[in-house]
Amino acid sequence: MTHRSIFSKMLVTVLSILLLVSCKSAEERLIDRANRIHEAALTVDSHTDTPMWLTREGFDFTERHVSENRRNKVDLPRMIEGGLDGVFFAAFVGQEARTPEKNQEAWKDAEQTIDSIHALVAAHPEQLAIATDPESFRKAERSGRRAIFIGVENGYPVGKNLDLVDSLYKRGARYITLCHSYNNDICDSSTDSVEHGGLSAFGEEVVRRMNELGMMIDLSHASDASFKDVIALSKVPVIASHSCARALCDNPRNLSDDLLLKLKENGGVIQMCILSAYVKTPAPNPLRDSARQAVYEKHGNYYELDEDGRAAFLVDWYQVDEDFPRELATVSDVVDHIDHIVEVAGIDHVGIGTDFDGGGGVADCFDVSEMNNITIELVRRGYSARDIRKIWSGNLMRVMSQSAVGSRQSPVGSQPSA
Secondary structure, three states: OOHHHHHHHHHHHHHHHHHHHHHOOHHHHHHHHHHHHHHHOOOEEEEEOOHHHHOOOOOOOOOOOOHHHHOOOOOHHHHHHHOOOEEEEEEEOOOOOOOHHHHHHHHHHHHHHHHHHHHHHHHOOOOEEEOOOHHHHHHHHHOOOEEEEEEEEOOHHHOOOOHHHHHHHHOOEEEEEOOOOOOOOOEOEOOOOOOOOOEOHHHHHHHHHHHHHOOEEEOOOEOHHHHHHHHHHOOOOOEEEEEOEOOOOOOOOOEOHHHHHHHHHHOOEEEEOOEHHHHOOOOOOHHHHHHHHHHHHHHOOHHHOOHHHHHHHHHHHHHHHHHOOOOOOOHHHHHHHHHHHHHHHOHHHEEEOOOEOOOOEEOOEOOHHHOHHHHHHHHHOOOOHHHHHHHHHHHHHHHHHHHHHHHHOOOOOOOOOO
16 A cells, blocks of 8 residues: 555544544534543532442342432442542431430430441442542542542530540541531530520530541531631631522522631532532422421331331331422532532532432432533533532642641640541
8 A cells, every 4th residue: 555545544533533623513523522520520529328228138249220210319320420438427316305314325326327328338448448538539540440529417415525526527527517417415406496506615615626536527417606606717718518599599508608718718518419408499389398397207217117117107208209200400500509509609619419319319410420410510511620620629639638637736645546
């Protein structure tokens, strides 16, 4: 074959490639670019309630499940599909009476949940790894494994025993959401009445101890007064692991612009939640509300039921979703919140915390397999690859590192190891 023939074939090949590229629409090129950015970024979700599935009979985290049928939103195959490198599994404990006996029961529940996380990772060492800091996260990603961080949602199991904060740290937990839907002995909740007026005296001890350990303080669910008290007391940046902007959805679970500015001053980060009702105020649906109330009246408090009682509760609870489906917010609505947070607090103070398996999920990011849709919308809005890396992990990992540095500067002589 002559040099001219070889050159002609090469020219035809190049022209064919250029023709194919030129045939792609602007939207297709945008999606291609977004997918490349997403694939290259180190991505982490700061809050899921997936551990509640780990102890259910027949559930295998390494198998792909269908969200609509099993209700579960996170598993290993779908993490891979959605390009999610790491996830915080929240050891959530529902709240009952604030008595020593109930606190002890809650503590056992928290221990069992954390044990189930460690057991999952131990059973799949080639696919999963426990992460306790940014470096172990990066190491897991480099080795082709998904990183599992541990958080604790609700300080209720701690009761009034400060030593249990140390115990959670030793078990690998790297944040505590100080409260949940009700006040506890640490602080007031955003969805309960005023009791302490913010942090309690014991809550102040918890904040100081978490600073000393290098454990991130999570203020999602906390009242405005609790939020401000923690910001005033903490020596390191804090997080809101799954919250939205109140200016766009007026829900007490979300952060006002005033709180966003305080978070900015603190150096912390709000991890954008994609639970639809916190993203966009739902339209009134009295039939659905009545059906949900009927479930409570029939079964009682879910967290006070035994295993069979909880299973029966969930059958009726999920049937309400079938009979009266919700109108879900969209990824565009989610990124509206991110836009607002960036405008108020800046690009260094926002991340992603879906609340999958705790109610999280919007129409076009219904489970973890669709996480890249958030990146696509960010690219559509003009966010740079550098901005997107900050949102997907950079900002949260910075806070995690600063928390650890703060602990080393603490006057406490020795710290528990992970």
